[in-house]
Amino acid sequence: MESSLTELPTLLPNQSMDSCPPVENTAENMMFGIYYIIVFLLALSGNSLALWIFARQRNNSSPANVFLLHLAVADLFYVFILPLRATYHLTGGHWPFGEIPCRLAGFFFYVNMYASLYFLACVAGDRYLAVVHAVRSLKVRRPHYAHIASFALWILVIVSMAPLLITKQTVEVNGSTVCLQLYREKASWRALVSLVVAFTPPFIATLSCYLLIVNSLRKGSRLEPALKLRALRTIGLVMFIYVVCFLPYHLSRATFILGYGHPDLSCQIKRGLALANRLTSSLTCLNGGLDPLVYLFAAEKFRGSVRRIFCRDKSGGSGATSGELKGTHESSLSAKSEF
Template sequence: VSMSRFVANICPLEESYKHILLPLAYSVVFVLGLLLNGAMLWLCCCHTKEWTCTTIYLVNLAVADLLYIFSLPLLIINYAMQDIWLFGELLCKMVRFLFYNNLYGSILLLTCISVHRFLGICYPIRSLAYKTRRLAVIGTAVSWILVLIQVLPSLIYARTGFINNRTVCYDLTSPDNFSNYYLYGMVLTVSGFLCPFLIILICYCLMIRSLIQTTGKSNLMSSAARAKSIRTILLVCGLFAVCLAPFHITRAMYLYVRVHRKPDCRLLQGATLFYKSWRPLVGLNSCFSPLLYFLSAYYTLHSQSHCQESLLLFQ
């Protein structure tokens, strides 16, 4: 018998908080995400005459968000019924797959946008040859291929099972498979989150340095526009730090406790509480992304008084 199953057998977890917290949180994410991403797609498809590179990334980001959002009603019903899964193993696999597809697809697409903006600010002339819609399409295609490679194993690990004579859809995988899932989860954290986050962090640090150094040396951007750009950069980094980093940290701790620690029920209860309470916060990324990356860019692009700023930042 694996350590994970042994721990699960002797440490029955108190998870009644999920039956209130998760349906409420997922309902908020569903409503906000549907409205914001729907508006984002509508503005892109109906009111944008010529798509820029950023528009291509944003439309793909909205599609990834909506695929995840459409799976939330199943989770809302599941947790409202106190973890009773009514929809079969195939939909269980699809719900878990869509969560990770959205999570790591969004991260890679945001990485593409960050690199695009970095090139536009730090190398505005030399980067013109690389800031084409053709390369943006290639970038999104490569991002989706990488995401599929990363998250396809989740279809294998995700499964249904029985706990106290009730059918459940396991959050990660079944208890007897945690040892195998642990390595996959760590690789996914490094390749899907840590590496892209470091790229984004480096890009934004270099962008801030470039914006500060060009103060008084360039007429392309006003001081107000420059300050707004720096605030946006800091806000994006804050979004990653608040929504994504805690989830990956708590998930890694949870997996480690389940697989490597000797039975410690209080430690396991704490790790489970932190991980599963933070999970809905990741979904808020699908609500904030349209606000951060589209609405401000859209109105800036269509404002004649900020034409120079939009050309530098969003084309």
């Protein structure tokens, strides 16, 4: 997973070059700084609440909730790096924190992004089994197995990103310290291969699972109409996160890697590629603010807890409504899918 990104960039738009001066300006840095502060506040509050609720439900959880719990942990790991990014831009593109925080900023960025991608893929796989193979998947869809799969994914992602922690990542440019880990503006074929390998499997798995779910619902699933609508909303939201937060970044990175080092490329095009790289990189951080909406749509018990906290729902109970068992095959599907 982009382990080749541990190499220092050979081409940086931030560097002082006579033929292609820096592209960052005060307005751009101000916009990025304010943006990261807003995302920090949204992601911190939403994921902290989610982690607290999921922790309270740990004795009565589902595989989907387990994956969402780990997703919230991944988001919180990265949330605390966002103020550092904001400071970098608000100080005019200067990194005042030193070498180790720079390495950690890049490490947590990639751990969060790829852990999020794979945990969302796991949620999609669990939804597919619950809706399309509800009865046959009962033995597999257990929280214990979900935790094992989650810890295996953590190990895979952390080991893949670990080289980022041992490579020097700060340079001095025009009297300012630049953290190379913030925006990986580097042209490398190995980075391109890593990019494809890291992003393509979870994206294809998520898209395939949700297309199969939609096909099953279209053919006449035994889920109640309200639950079908909720299922479609969940699918739409997760794919929205993929399309807005992750797909633009990987397409931009691929374009940057393929095009930036071309000798015939004009300075204006290089500036555009660099700006697109920074913009799409900032979009990936937005997933931390959007993921709590996935929890609301995907986890019935999570919604019930939120209603009791904010709306003071007097109905009490467990928070489960149409997802409760009613002794029928239809309700069994509802409870297992937890849409």
